[in-house]
Amino acid sequence: MCLSYRKYFWIIALLSCLAISGCATTQGTETQNTTEQDVDPIEPANRIFYGINEVLDEMLVKPVAGTYAYVMPDPMRESVSNFFSNLGYLNVILNSFLQGKADQGWSDTSRFLINSTLGIGGLFDVATGMGFARHEEDLGQTLAVWGSDQGTYLYLPIVGPQTVRDTPDIASSTLTNPLFYVTSAVLYPVAALGIINKRAQLLEATRLRDEASIDPYIFTREAYLQRRNYLIHDGNPPLEGYDDIFNLDSGEESGDMLRVE
C-alpha cells in the first residue's frame, strides 16, 4: 500500500516535470552568449532556497559528513561509494541507450551485471579493470542531446542546483534505483548513508568553493552550468565557449579584448 502510494506520487512528479520541460523547450533556441537574466530569471527565489539549504547543511549534513569522512577508513568509504554508484547505474544504462550510444549502453549493462555479481552487490568496482569504464549519463543530458533547451536555472530545496531540463531526471533516477522498491524499514538508514556519503564526496569541492568565491551562490550556479555542459558533450564541449569570454558583452569595445592598452 505504501509502495503503490509512493509510485503514484512519483509518476505524477515525472509527468509534471516532463510537462514543465516540454513548455520550456518551446522558447526559442539556445545562444552562446546568454546574459545572467536569461539563465537565472528567478534568482531572488533561488537565493531563498539556497539560503535554507546552506543552513541545513551547516547545521546538520556537513558536520555529519565531516565526521563520517574522518572516522571511515578510505577503502570502506570507497565501497560505500561504489555501492550507491552501482545502484544508480540503471539510470546511466537507460540514458546511454536513449542517447543512441548503443555500444556504451551494452558496456554499461555489462558493468552493472559484473559489479552486482562479482563485485558483491556493487561494493567493489571490478568492471573498470575489465575494460567497462564508468560513464556519467542522466535524463537531463539525454534531453539536451535530443535538442531541449536548458531552461531556467533552479535552486531546489534539498536537491540543490538544477535547470528545468534536469528536473525530469529526479524522477527517472529515483524510479530506476532498486532502493526505491525496498519496502522494509532498512531503507531509511541505507538512504541516509547514501546522502551522508554523497555529501562527504563533496566536502573538498565545497571547501574550494568557500575559499575561492566571494558570492558562493553565483559560483555554484556558474560551476553547475559549466559542469553540465561538459557532461552533455561527454567531456568535449564546443571550443567556441573558450573564445566567448573574450568578447565584451556591452559592445563598448569592438570585438576582442586581446590587448590591455
Place this chain on the structure above:
Amino acid sequence: MRNAESLGFNGRYDTLEPVVQSNFDTPLIAKVILGRHWQSLNDEQKQQFINIFNELSITTYANRFSSYDGEKFEYLGTESLNKQRVLVRTRMTRPDGDDVKFDYLMHQRDGNWYIMSIVAQGVNDLSLKRADYTAIMESRGFDGLVAELNDKIAALKPENNDQ
C-alpha cells in the same frame, strides 16, 4: 612542488611568485574578469585590481599546493582557438583517486605564451571569477570588490587559519 611541506606557506609563496608572474598574463586576466566594468575604472583602479588579483592568485596557490602525493601530469594535445589562443589539454593522474582533466587556455603576447585560465573537469576558472566578480561590482561597486578580495587574501594566509 615536491618539497611543498618543508617550504611552509611563505616558502611556497616566494617560490610561486615568479612562476605566476612569468606564466600568467595577469593584466589581461584582470581585464577579462571585470568585462565591461573594466572601462569604468581609472588607471589607478585598474592597476590596483591587477595587483590585488595577482596577490590573491599566488596566495591561493601557495595555500592549496600544501603537499605532494605523487600526482603526475600527462600531455594530451593542443587545440587551436581564435586570435592565436590555444587550449592545451592535460590529465592529472593520482596514485589513489580518479584522474582529473586540466585544460590550459593560453595566448601569445610578444612572442611568449601565457596562461589565461585553467579549466578543471570542464569548469573554467576565468568564467567563474568573471561571473562572481562582476556580480559584486554591480551590487557593491569597485570598493566593495576590493574589500572582499583583501578579506580573501587575509583568510588564506596561514597566520589566520593555522594551515
